[in-house]
Amino acid sequence: MFIETRGNDGIKPQKVPFSYAILHPSASFGGLYVPETLPKLDAHFFENAAKKSYKEITLDILNLFQIDIEKEVMQKAVALYDAFDDAHEPTPLVQIEDDLFVNELYHGPTRAFKDMALQPFGYILSHLAQKLNEKYLILAATSGDTGPATLDTFANKPNINVVCLYPDGGTSDVQRLQMTTQTSTNVKVLGIHGNFDDAQSALKTLLASSTFKEALEAKEIKLSAANSVNFGRIIFQIIYHIYAYIALLKQEKIKNGHPFYTIIPSGNFGNALGAYYAKKMGLPIEKILIASNINNILTDLITTGVYDLRHRHLLQTTSPAMDILISSNVERVLFDKFGASRTKACMEALKEEKIYTLNADELALLREDFEAVYCDDSFGKEQIHHYANKGYIMDPHTATCLKAYQALKAKPLPCVLCSTAEWTKFAPTMMNALNQDTKKYSDKEALVGIEHSLHVKIPASIHALFNQPVIHDKVVHKEAIEAEIFEFLNLTCKKECK
Numbered sequence: 001m002f003i004e005t006r007g008n009d010g011i012k013p014q015k016v017p018f019s020y021a022i023l024h025p026s027a028s029f030g031g032l033y034v035p036e037t038l039p040k041l042d043a044h045f046f047e048n049a050a051k052k053s054y055k056e057i058t059l060d061i062l063n064l065f066q067i068d069i070e071k072e073v074m075q076k077a078v079a080l081y082d083a084f085d086d087a088h089e090p091t092p093l094v095q096i097e098d099d100l101f102v103n104e105l106y107h108g109p110t111r112a113f114k115d116m117a118l119q120p121f122g123y124i125l126s127h128l129a130q131k132l133n134e135k136y137l138i139l140a141a142t143s144g145d146t147g148p149a150t151l152d153t154f155a156n157k158p159n160i161n162v163v164c165l166y167p168d169g170g171t172s173d174v175q176r177l178q179m180t181t182q183t184s185t186n187v188k189v190l191g192i193h194g195n196f197d198d199a200q201s202a203l204k205t206l207l208a209s210s211t212f213k214e215a216l217e218a219k220e221i222k223l224s225a226a227n228s229v230n231f232g233r234i235i236f237q238i239i240y241h242i243y244a245y246i247a248l249l250k251q252e253k254i255k256n257g258h259p260f261y262t263i264i265p266s267g268n269f270g271n272a273l274g275a276y277y278a279k280k281m282g283l284p285i286e287k288i289l290i291a292s293n294i295n296n297i298l299t300d301l302i303t304t305g306v307y308d309l310r311h312r313h314l315l316q317t318t319s320p321a322m323d324i325l326i327s328s329n330v331e332r333v334l335f336d337k338f339g340a341s342r343t344k345a346c347m348e349a350l351k352e353e354k355i356y357t358l359n360a361d362e363l364a365l366l367r368e369d370f371e372a373v374y375c376d377d378s379f380g381k382e383q384i385h386h387y388a389n390k391g392y393i394m395d396p397h398t399a400t401c402l403k404a405y406q407a408l409k410a411k412p413l414p415c416v417l418c419s420t421a422e423w424t425k426f427a428p429t430m431m432n433a434l435n436q437d438t439k440k441y442s443d444k445e446a447l448v449g450i451e452h453s454l455h456v457k458i459p460a461s462i463h464a465l466f467n468q469p470v471i472h473d474k475v476v477h478k479e480a481i482e483a484e485i486f487e488f489l490n491l492t493c494k495k496e497c498k
């Protein structure tokens with residue numbers, strides 16, 4: 001069962017099953033749902049795991065969670081990994097240094113790790129909506145990768161409509177086109193004047209608005225979310241961390257039970273939270289090393305215990321999926337360590353005073369599991385250049401992890417670095433890194449340039465984007481979002497009524 005990070009308000013149910021938590025992800029006082037307990041993985045789990053595929057491991061772990069989803073539904077959801085580049089190894093583990101392994105999480109349809117969770121999650125959510133005979137509106141705010149992955153998973157899915165908000169100018173051309181060329185009629189994509197935090201706060205305002213909810217209820221449409229506030233995503237993000245360890249065991253790079261480091265390029269902290277839960281379940285992670293870019297609020301929290309938004313402005317970087325100041329999933333870690341009332345107090349202080357401060361004991365507890373460091377764009381580009389010369393191509397988000405690898409790996413243990421996107425989504429930055437210039441390339445010329453100079457293949461789905469018509473071309477102010485959504489829902493309704 002699932003409980004709430006800010007305690008219960010006496011109106012919402014005290015404990016809810018998985019299906020409820022993913023259909024209605026907003027908990028009491030604006031909190032989030034978390035599992036009441038986590039299952040434990042014993043030594044036998046890892047001994048037996050060596051013989052199993054990614055899909056089998058996933059089903060085993062879902063089974064341990066005892067969630068209220070039928071086995072056949074989970075099997076079908078997990079079968080979506082078959083469409084990844086390699087059905088047998090959806091997340092290849094590639095060695096790039098004696099003690100450094102890249103967990104490539106981007107081999108799904110939209111070329112970012114968001115597919116790992118959103119592909120099966122979308123199937124499960126649509127299944128639940130159909131079973132209950134209910135219609136849902138999914139609101140998604142994206143800094144560039146959640147949007148395409150959400151649209152892909154819900155495209156043409158019955159009983160689901162999707163509205164996706166992205167910061168205009170805050171994404172790459174490839175990311176924008178992955179959204180704006182979407183042809184399925186159950187989705188709407190809107191550019192927002194502002195940055196990702198503006199898009200996310202607009203979404204949170206809508207999710208919390210009772211008038212908006214009532215207006216939707218009048219049309220018998222319920223509201224849900226596909227951001228990593230939804231535990232339905234987190235559950236699938238626990239699994240690839242566990243699988244990376246199994247891959248290390250299979251490759252005989254580690255002995256069963258021996259610890260390793262994991263490095264995670266972090267924004268909304270969903271990926272890191274997955275690693276934290278995996279560690280609590282028994283995965284022998286020495287430390288979770290958090291990589292930030294110069295929007296280094298997570299690094300500040302983990303090194304000083306202070307989460308301070310007061311003098312911060314969001315800075316645009318070459319790792320835009322990490323350009324975040326309000327990192328939603330930190331709340332789940334606070335709850336796990338300090339309980340609901342402390343979490344509620346911190347979250348309220350953040351909202352009202354734009355700052356919260358952990359005391360020394362609390363900070364020490366946080367640092368039992370996490371260390372953090374940030375790097376700037378020029379360091380990232382140097383790393384891209386360095387590894388490309390050695391024959392390994394990594395995207396700008398993945399490159400931020402090299403700082404953590406160099407600065408934070410205190411013990412001589414194997415290190416797993418989470419690679420969160422394929423370089424093809426950020427080709428102009430790649431070109432700048434490879435050529436060591438600052439020229440402004442278009443995505444298309446950079447893709448073609450790199451394809452030829454490094455002799456790499458670009459997925460057909462990325463090539464095709466540039467020849468498809470743009471269907472969603474609207475860019476609006478925050479205040480206009482609600483009206484746009486109503487217009488869109490009326491339109492779908494009219495079509496269905498005919």
Ligand SMILES: *Cc1c(COP(=O)(O)O)cnc(C)c1O
Nearest residue numbers: 145267268269270271321420421
């Ligand atoms: C979403 C994303 C991140 C950040 O992941 P969180 O789980 O939000 O911390 C990092 N890199 C890329 C490429 C992403 O798409």
